[in-house]
Amino acid sequence: EGVQPEEYVLIKMKVIPPFPPKLKALEGKNVYLAAATLRPETMYGQTNCWVLPDGKYGAFEINETDVFIVTARSALNLAYQRLSRAPEKPTCLVELAGNDLIGLPLRSPLSFNEIIYALPMLTILTDKGTGIVTSVPSDSPDDYMALQDLITKPALRTKFGVKDEWILPFNVIPIINIPEFGDKSAEKVCLDLKIKSQNDKEKLSEAKRMTYLKGFTDGVMIVGEYDGRKVQEAKPLIKNKLLAEGSAVLYSE
Numbered sequence: 367e368g369v370q371p372e373e374y375v376l377i378k379m380k381v382i383p384p385f386p387p388k389l390k391a392l393e394g395k396n397v398y399l400a401a402a403t404l405r406p407e408t409m410y411g412q413t414n415c416w417v418l419p420d421g422k423y424g425a426f427e428i429n430e431t432d433v434f435i436v437t438a439r440s441a442l443n444l445a446y447q448r449l450s451r452a453p454e455k456p457t458c459l460v461e462l463a464g465n466d467l468i469g470l471p472l473r474s475p476l477s478f479n480e481i482i483y484a485l486p487m488l489t490i491l492t493d494k495g496t497g498i499v500t501s502v503p504s505d506s507p508d509d510y511m512a513l514q515d516l517i518t519k520p521a522l523r524t525k526f527g528v529k530d531e532w533i534l535p536f537n538v539i540p541i542i543n544i545p546e547f548g549d550k551s552a553e554k555v556c557l558d559l560k561i562k563s564q565n566d567k568e569k570l571s572e573a574k575r576m577t578y579l580k581g582f583t584d585g586v587m588i589v590g591e592y593d594g595r596k597v598q599e600a601k602p603l604i605k606n607k608l609l610a611e612g613s614a615v616l617y618s619e
């Protein structure tokens with residue numbers, strides 16, 4: 367962890383009932399995969415959610431009605447940020463592995479796709495954020511490459527039990543224009559740098575470096591309520607709206 371605290375927005379991705387057997391104990395509750403992001407203005411372009419197949423997660427009580435599926439580490443942090451039913455004490459209702467979450471159908475705020483699915487990403491860190499990541503392949507090189515890996519490698523889909531219909535209908539959605547990189551900046555930079563897979567760490571960090579700052583300084587929204595506005599201006603407005611309507615919460619670590 368860095369010296370500076372990082373403030374994330376946790377996007378509440380609602381698990382659509384009926385629940386599979388592993389989640390049956392949670393029936394009747396509002397259950398969310400809570401994804402940590404630094405880019406709330408990109409949520410229009412969500413195509414799926416990422417989980418670490420071997421990662422350990424739990425279903426933690428946030429209040430009387432809501433349950434967040436996150437890592438135990440982040441649940442403890444949340445409990446100290448008033449996001450637990452019992453003050454400063456996480457309560458785990460069900461222990462889960464990432465593999466148990468693959469294929470869950472989700473409804474996520476702002477997403478143009480009404481239903482998206484939880485899919486495996488092999489590079490998720492368990493000591494950052496909640497261990498749940500929402501996927502925006504138009505603007506995140508990591509997300510673009512992890513989705514490409516699943517699309518182009520049937521063996522990978524078979525290994526993790528990923529059905530074609532959880533990925534193939536979901537195309538990259540243009541949401542932000544960056545003059546230098548166009549409307550699908552992550553796709554363009556991954557192609558330009560000839561990145562081969564989600565494991566190509568060096569090239570991916572170069573791709574992130576190239577797109578991340580430019581997206582903030584030069585990016586313009588091309589969809590949504592703030593269509594035509596600069597990303598810099600839209601970002602706090604979209605963040606505050608998500609927080610106000612209760613579809614996201616703040617989380618720092």
Ligand code: A2H
Binds near residue numbers: 499500
């Ligand atoms: B970002 P930082 Cl569109 N493991 O959200 C790996 N990656 C994680 C993670 C974890 N445990 N938790 C969060 N993240 C991702 C959107 C996005 C993000 C876009 C573009 C860039 C971008 C959609 N995915 O991040 O190290 C999340 O992906 C570029 C770095 O704390 C989160 O924001 O700076 C970002 O990494 C936080 O990374």
